[in-house]
Amino acid sequence: MSYILVLAPLLAASIVAAVLALRRDRRRWGALAIAAAIVLALTIVFDSLMIAADLFRYDDAKLLGPHIALAPIEDLGYALIAVLLAAAIWTLLPSRAARRGDDASEATDA
Numbered sequence: 001m002s003y004i005l006v007l008a009p010l011l012a013a014s015i016v017a018a019v020l021a022l023r024r025d026r027r028r029w030g031a032l033a034i035a036a037a038i039v040l041a042l043t044i045v046f047d048s049l050m051i052a053a054d055l056f057r058y059d060d061a062k063l064l065g066p067h068i069a070l071a072p073i074e075d076l077g078y079a080l081i082a083v084l085l086a087a088a089i090w091t092l093l094p095s096r097a098a099r100r101g102d103d104a105s106e107a108t109d110a
Contacts, residue, residue: 047071
């Protein structure tokens with residue numbers, strides 16, 4: 001089984017979760033884009049370092065082929081899944097004030 005067959009359903013599910021959670025809030029989409037860019041850049045750097053140090057290897061027959069530095073593009077998919085799911089979960093979880101039963105407007109007025 002190729003890495004993309006494992007990655008594709010997970011990536012699709014995380015995209016759906018992020019779209020449903022963030023919907024039309026442009027600020028959140030902007031924040032998600034910035035976070036994704038940072039995480040993907042760090043993934044490229046540190047995966048390339050780990051591959052160069054021969055800490056792990058990939059079966060070339062199971063890869064799509066393209067690499068950024070030494071990291072295969074499939075590795076970027078897993079990092080993107082993490083960012084999308086973290087954003088969706090963070091958005092969907094109730095705030096501390098909501099869990100306590102406090103009204104947010106009362107807290108700011110005091």
